[in-house]
Amino acid sequence: MPLLNGNAKKEEDFAGKKLKSLPNELLQRGGDAVKVDLQRNRLKQISGIAQLNNLTELNLSRNEFTDFPVDIRGLRQLERLYINQNNIKTIPENVFPSLEKLRFLKLSTNRLEKLPQDMNRCQYLNYLNLSNNCLKNLDPLVGLSHLKELYVERNQLAELPDLLFQNSSLTLFKANGNPLRKPPQEVCAGGLKDIQSYFAMLEANAPNVYTVKTMFLGSSMAGKSTLCRSLKQGRPVPVDEADRTVGIEISKVDSEGIRFFFWDFAGQEEYYITHHVFITAQAFVILAINLSSYNMDAQSFKENVGFWIKNLQLKIPDSVVLLVGTHVDQCTNENEVKEKKIHIEEQVKEMLETHTTNLEQQKKNFQEMEDSSSYCDQINQIERLTEYKLKVVDFVPIDCTKQGEIDKLLTRIKNEVLNKATFPSIEQTLPRIYYEVENDIQELLKNDDIAKHGIMNQRALLYELKSRHVTLDDNSLQLILQYLHRIGVIMWYKEIPELADSLFVKPSILISLFKTIVRHDLVQELNKISNAQLKSENALVIQKKKWISDYKDRASLNNVAIRILVRTELKENDITDEELIEEMVGSKKKEGSLLSLLKHFDVCLSTKHNSPLNPKANEFCPKKNWVPSNPIVYEPDACLFPSYLTDNKLVEIKWVSDNTEDLNIHVYFLPEIPYGFFHRLVIRTCSLYSPYWIGKDQCMLCCGDKRFLLRERCDEDSFIEIRCKESELETPEDIQKAWGVIREIMIRLNTLTEQWQGLCLTVHSPCKSNDCEAYFQWNDWQEWLEDTGANKFNIGQEEKLTCPNGHQRRTELLFPRTPDAST
Structure with a gap:
């Protein structure tokens, strides 16, 4: 039903009505309509829209437009236009000059290849969103003197017009993904x-300069350091096992006008949690594979190749990967090398094809649903993922002991990076x-x-x-x-x-400090701490033993131990400046800057004593001042590293068991949850709420007297589950407060997801009846996150919802909903 605002002017709401044409009741009202919401329908044209000659706001997002509806030029009073998430490829001339009062225009997520030359005639336009299109040129925007916000992310832009940035009104501009x-x-x-x-x-x-970040990845002992150092020095450089990379090594190489920044990543699993910090888009990845130890089976491929390809698809799906087979000199003969090369190439090809097929099938499933327009967001996300093409170039086996092989590989690398079809942004103007x-x-x-x-x-x-x-x-x-x-x-x-x-x-010094704490042999390093070092921190041997046992059993590391390890590393790097050491290491009264860096990158968080629940505790509300009922007591200077936890025992004891009536949300990840994602989410969330209990893939946290569970599930599907205990939801106010906490968790989850370009999320609310596998699709969850008021959001007007199997529950137990939504 249309929503009346109490006077002659009306706000018409026709969202999600499956409309294929404008309703007659809307056109009959003519000039009375001021705001019209037609989003999430099946509109391909809007003949007659010009009759609404007093319209100031029009929402046509998530419809089926392929051509820009030219009838819009008749809406001369229009101030806000939403026409995002359609399939518009072109906009004709002579549309925008008529829209003299247009101030807000959202054209994101279409198929626009160019803009009309007269677009700059919208002189009062101050907000313009053109993200997720196919634009190569922004010249038509030059001259928009009132433009304040401009978004052109994820297009095909190689150059930006300098005149555009002489606009003194422009205050916000985003162009990543070009x-x-x-x-x-x-x-x-x-x-x-x-x-x-x-x-x-x-x-x-x-x-112009040619610059490329080259990342050497691969499993432990794959020969990455040998490759990296040999290419850097232009000759075979053997690397002993004792001298293998710990953390990341960085070096710069200039070769025939090309600047290479070599990043050699350690291969041990303990370091993977830090890789996400330094792996960046538009990079050249050299994936080293030890051919001498490679077995031609699924497990060997998964560990040595598949794991890395999968993570690159999630993190930087537009990168280029060169497969390099190492330790060729340790293989039996040339036939063995050839067979393993063929096996790896075939498996990689199948893996990439399966990834594309799965995305296309998922897109088809959404398109074939009865109300496909409601799934525009999901369809558009999948289309964005299919546009990313992780390029895996031909496999190169190499004997790193031979000069000719090193020369040949370096030539191959230079030829690859100079290919503008492969590296469109390799050439930069500075x-x-x-x-x-x-x-x-x-x-x-x-x-x-x-x-x-x-x-x-x-x-x-x-x-x-x-x-x-x-x-x-x-x-x-x-x-x-x-x-x-x-x-x-x-x-x-x-x-x-x-x-x-x-x-x-020298970035290498920071990496050296980073790796003093995040390393595969940390227990060994702790054991090396001498009595003299302990005394310098007023510590005892018995305390050192406790540090080691806490690290093994609870994944926590005492800050005194951290200070000793970092101080030792600094002195090994000939750093004797006590003031600098104090700044990096910290003290009992002040946290060191290195620890601040680890927390900033979601590697660890300060541990706290977890007290029993306090029913009278003050409620925590983000962005509002909060005074705890009791002071938070920190453990004696310790940090928790969730990635090193091995079980969920403590969480399971505290949570006890699930109940079908719990508030329950499933956030599904396509194609899967990235490595380390869950623990980074836990760190971000637990820094907001306390007390908390963290396990290998579960976490329980509390807000007042309410308990919440985060759980990573990687069975047939990959999803993160968020629950709130049913027994603590006695009143509608309790339910709304619980949704508020879930919203804060999901905001952090959504923000974290932005760091992985190759991800697509969907959200379900499972049916609450026992043994029922039905679910309720939650299409507008991101709108809920963006709604700063939070009270405006309603998933629907119904008091109750019924699943496909006939089970019924109150809507507010499935989706966030204000208590007065039915009025």
């Missing part, structure tokens, strides 16, 4: 100020000052004007650089330093307060 070379994506990632500064410094004949600043930093290191460890206060570095570039101010230099951080030349985590003033001109 093959940009002018400005490079690493500049755009800094936001509007970085882009404007880039164009201000760009010369007419600015040089102002000369960017190179000059980078060279200045290297010269300062060479001349010992920067300490050998490469850790420097940013103000001191700015002072040195300004003495060489007197025309540059601090802001311009800081933007250049941020660019160098994004390409891996330096590291500067200015978003972390404890690290905002510290620049790591």
Whole structure:
């Protein structure tokens, strides 16, 4: 039914009515309609819409338009237009000049290849969303003098028009997911100020540079370090087992005009939790496979190849992967090498084809549903995933002991990265000052004007650089330093307060510190702590034994142990500056900056004593001041590393058992839950709510007197389950409060998902009857997350919902719903 606002002007709601044409009752009202909601229908055209000549807001999102409805040009009072999530390929000229009052336009998730040249005639347009299209040019937007927000993410843009950024009104601009070379994506990632500064410094004949981040991945002892170091030095470099990579090693290689940044990742499983921090999009991945130990069976392929391909598909699905077979010299003969090569290539091909087939089948399933327009979001997400093409180039077996093989591989790599079809953004246009600043930093290191460890206060570095570039101010230099951080030349985590003033001109030192704590042989390192080191922290041998047992049994590590390990690593790197050591290591009174970094990357969180539930505890509400009923008591300086937990015993004891009447949400991941995702979600959530109990793949947390369970399930389907105890939901207010906590958890889950480009999520509410496998599809869950009021959201007007098997439950026990939704 249309919603009346109490006077002659009406707000008409026809959302989700399966309409194929405009309803006559709407057209008959003519000029009375001010706002019309026609989203989630089956509209392909809207003949007669111009009759609504007083319309100020029109929502046509999630319909079936393939052509832009030109009748819209008759709506001269229109101020807000939503026409996102359709299949529009072109917009004709002479539409936008008529929409003189248009201020808000959402055209995201269509198939637009170009914009009409007269689009800049919408002089009052201040919000424009063109994300998820196929645009290659933004020139028609130049001249929109009132434009404040512009979103062009995930298009096919190689260049941005500099005149667009001379618009003083523009305050927000996002362009990630484009093959940009002018400005490079690493500049755009800094936001509007970085882009404007880039164009201000760009010369007419600015040089082009070829830069590529090359990541060496593979299982432990696959020969990654041998490959990396041999390519760097241009000759065979054997690496002993004792000298294998711990954490990540970084090096820069210049070869015939191409700048390679080599990142050698350790292969032990303990380090996988940190890989997500440094693996970035548009990278060249060299996946090393030990052919001598490779068995031609499913398990061997899964461990040595499949695991890595799958994770790359989730994290950076637009990357290029070169398979390199190592340890060829240890194979029996050439036939063995050839057979294993063929087996791996066939398995990879099948794996990629299966991935594509599964996506297409899932899309088809949604399209064939009775109300397919309600599944537009899911269909569009899957279409986005199918557009990503993880490219696995031909397999290269190599004998790293031979000079000719090293030369051959290096030539192959150079030819691959120079292929613009494979690497469309390999060529970048940069102002000369960017190179000059980078060279200045290297010269300062060479001349010992920067300490050998490469850790420097940013103000001191700015002072040195300004003495060489007197025309540059601090802001311009800081933007250049941020660019160098994004390409891996330096590291500067200015978003972390404890690290905002510290620049790591040698990134390797930060990685060295990182790996003192996140490593495969941590127990061995703890055992090495000497009595003298213990005494320096006023600790005893018996305490060291407790640190080791806590780490083994509870995955927690005492901060005293962390300080000792980090201090030892710093001294091994010839760092003797006590003030710097104190800053990195921390003390009993202050947390060290390294620990702040680990927490920032969701690797660990501070542990707390978990007290019994307090029914009278103050309710926690995000973004509001909160005073605990009792002070939170921290364990004696310890951090929990959830990725090292081995069971769920403690969680299961506290949770006891499930109940069919629990609030229960299933968040499904297509194609699967990324490695380490669950524990990162747990860390983000438990930093908000306390007390908590964490296990291998389960976590229970509390808010007031309500208990919530997070559980990772990877059976036939991969999903994360979120539950709230039914016994603690006595009143409608209790239910709404519980949904509020679930919303906060799902906001963090959704935000975390953005770091994996290759993921698609769907959300179900299972039927609450025993042994019933039916579920309720939740299509608008993201709208609920975006609804800052939260009270406006209703999944429907019904008091109760019935599953396909006839079981009925109150709507508020299946979906968030305000108590007065039926009125």
